[in-house]
Amino acid sequence: ILDQVKSPQNVVLEALSVLGQKTDGSWSLKPEKFKLVQIDSWQKYCVQDRLRVAANALKAFDVLGLPANDRDRVRVERLQQQLT
Helix, strand or coil: CHHHHCCCHHHHHHHHHHHEEEECCEEEECHHHHHHCCHHHCCCCCHHHHHHHHHHHHHHHHHHCCCCCCHHHHHHHHHHHHHC
């Protein structure tokens, strides 16, 4: 990661601890941070990657107990339908 972002290790680790969680040696986005992800604007990413992120976001929203009519849940579900 350090080579890709070209930032000092302490800066990267701080950002990871704020945005992510480490499980079994792998980092993933914290469930509450998925609301910040605007995958509908990720036009350069392939459909498969965008669908994977959408599915992960919906799982995170389930963990958070967001209702079916939550604005971000509806946005991601609509995008998922458009991409399939």
